[in-house]
């Protein structure tokens with residue numbers, strides 16, 4: 017029998033946790049007692065920022081990694097982070113998978129440098145712009161103080177807002193007291209779970225596409241040491257995740273959170289296509305270029321090649337992808 | 350090595366090392382390390398400990414600790430805290446244990462500005478303990494009162510812990526915050542009534558201040574204008590949306606420094622006072638953070654072998670009657686609270702307990718407040734009781750076991766408060782329900 | 787002996803003075819940030835990110851002062867009952883345990899610091915703030931605390947307890963508390 021520890025920095029109701037729990041449950045079920053997994057949520061075992069090291073060094077076997085927390089350790093992976101480049105979260109998942117297979121430095125970053133196998137790529141579905149008061153156009157963002165960090169801060173600044181870095185536990189009370197006018201970069205599910213909408217009920221779809229990718233990983237030595245049977249089962253489950261399970265799980269989760277959100281007074285709206293195009297022009301290609309110049313070049317990564325692989329994968333998957341954004345879901349019902 | 354024995358050996362080791370007089374942080378770290386080695390091995394331990402010191406201290410919301418201690422220290426030198434305490438003692442000082450009651454009142458007032466129990470205990474402790482000493486109060490009771498008063502910090506909003514519970518359970522954060530208010534007041538009242546009865550016997554019986562007339566009490570309140578200024582800066586800043594609680598600590602410390610600089614009587618030797626404030630703040634902060642690192646090692650060990658999970662699961666699966674289940678769930682926090690901090694306990698147990706609470710149809714806000722109160726008891730119970738450590742750091746004359754002994758009275762009073770809140774959910778739910786309509 | 791103690795005191799003063807600067811930054815920097823934000827509407831870039839690093843510096847560079855100021859909480863109720871000679875031995879053991887407790891943190895923290903410096907680690911946030919130097923300082927502070935406690939342990943073991951006041955030189959003890 018194999019006993020594994022899965023150790024996540026987020027709670028079991030956060031977006032990606034719904035996918036992770038399905039994988040863990042299926043792995044236990046389909047190996048019929050051969051594999052058992054202890055689950056630790058909300059950073060109860062290791063703290064935020066420690067999870068990559070824990071799996072690399074083998075004190076935990078599996079974890080969820082959001083690359084934003086490991087900026088200097090995952091320079092290649094950060095080339096997968098952007099806004100305003102594609103539309104669908106289920107396509108982003110496949111884009112990440114393809115680039116991982118095609119671009120050696122990305123795979124080497126995980127498998128050699130961090131001695132971890134990416135079991136599957138996942139992501140935080142969608143992150144609306146969340147504001148206390150309604151806006152008429154994006155012009156109104158100017159001067160607003162919006163909690164953001166990393167690539168989401170680039171977007172806020174591009175729109176003329178002020179990006180404010182703030183610890184997550186202080187966000188709610190800061191919105192309440194008016195220190196913040198809004199939040200950007202919190203995915204929809206987490207924002208509703210944290211009840212940010214009690215103070216900031218205006219959710220805007222600004223055409224930014226899916227929110228940051230993440231990876232569910234396993235210590236490579238542990239993975240290689242699993243019985244062949246178990247690895248085969250894991251591969252099957254992963255294939256199902258890419259083959260539609262990711263969308264199926266998220267569709268259900270998003271539908272239920274949209275329902276909660278609407279019942280609790282959230283207004284879901286979208287800006288006009290014209291404004292979306294304007295915003296996109298402000299953010300891209302500047303954001304990708306800043307990764308090319310600021311991160312890829314100093315690290316000796318052929319960033320151009322990676323980005324062209326990404327473009328090709330987006331062409332391939334984005335048009336046929338189906339996972340709807342919260343705004344679209346609310347329009348249907 | 351039988352892994353089921355490991356937690357018992359590790360706990361015994363804590364007591365043994367502490368009894369030898371080893372620093373508390375080292376006793377915790379070494380006992381936790383021994384536990385980890387028993388269930389894993391030495392190289393696992395060394396790998397795990399690589400980042401623990403950094404990850405435990407590089408936490409933005411913890412910067413509130415040195416800032417509020419620094420504010421307390423400046424205010425102490427400028428005699429601001431003394432005035433606040435004077436005001437409170439003018440109102441209740443003539444009663445048996447009146448100064449201890451004044452400390453509780455001061456804690457309640459301070460709790461409305463601070464989201465942290467430890468910061469509340471540290472600030473009020475540095476003000477109230479010297480005064481109680483002067484009046485001849487028994488060390489254990491006065492230290493216990495201040496350590497216990499600190500728990501008001503997370504009940505009376507603002508409170509990071511209440512927000513945290515709301516996020517874990519997806520209940521309304523606004524309602525959780527409001528819900529803490531009346532239970533916080535009730536706790537303060539129960540503490541004061543308790544002090545009245547406890548103090549009728551001991552050295553706290555003496556009336557240290559004469560009974561002040563209402564007029565005099567009001568006039569005296571007016572004299573403490575600096576307190577009002579600090580209160581407005583810190584609390585007003587938070588409520589007007591100018592600052593976060595952490596920032597309020599910094600601004601409060603800055604304003605207290607200005608007050609010290611303007612305090613004529615302190616002009617000679619001013620530089621010494623300022624440096625001393627910085628030094629004592631650094632010393633107390635180091636002590637608290639080292640203890641937190643030691644506790645983090647121990648808590649990692651308990652979490653690794655899933656002690657909290659097993660306890661919570663056992664109760665959830667016990668098939669007892671509903672109210673009995675809730676009581677048992679709350680009791681789970683007692684043994685856990687001896688070793689774990691409130692955040693760790695919540696993170697691990699609430700996701701296991703909460704579905705049961707919900708399926709039995711209990712009000713999640715009511716349960717949340719009860720759980721927070723149970724977690725807070727852990728701050729004043731041995732062997733790991735952060736509030737008591739903080740007070741021991743401030744009051745070097747009263748030994749730690751004495752402080753824990755004094756705090757035990759307040760554990761009892763906490764139990765009474767929790768039973769009242771348990772029996773009358775309306776105390777907790779009336780404000781959040783009222784918010785709805 | 788004297789020279790060693792004087793040297794340790796000197797080092798703790800240097801590290802402590804740096805810790806003090808970082809504590810002053812926590813107060814002044816954050817206050818300034820709040821004031822600027824209130825006036826201009828935008829915060830000062832980097833203050834937030836720098837804040838938690840300042841806390842790390844306060845804690846680990848201040849550790850020397852904390853030891854000298856006898857700030858670490860210990861339970862002395864049992865050891866106080868012993869005769870002076872026996873007590874010196876037991877307290878020597880207690881500080882030996884303290885040193886060991888710091889050592890098991892210092893060794894892995896050093897490995898972490900070496901790794902962090904090698905990748906020039908920086909922190910997530912709005913701006914890139916390097917953090918490798920805080921991890922290096924953290925390890926340094928832990929090693930210094932280990933040396934202090936180990937030296938105290940050995941001195942107590944060899945020479946017994948110093949005269950009551952001699953042990954408490956140096957940093958604050960709030961006499962008026």
Ligand code: NA
Pocket residue numbers: 459460461462463464465501502503504505506507508
């Ligand atoms: Na509070």
Ligand code: NA
Pocket residue numbers: 686687688689726727728729730731732733734735
């Ligand atoms: Na405790």
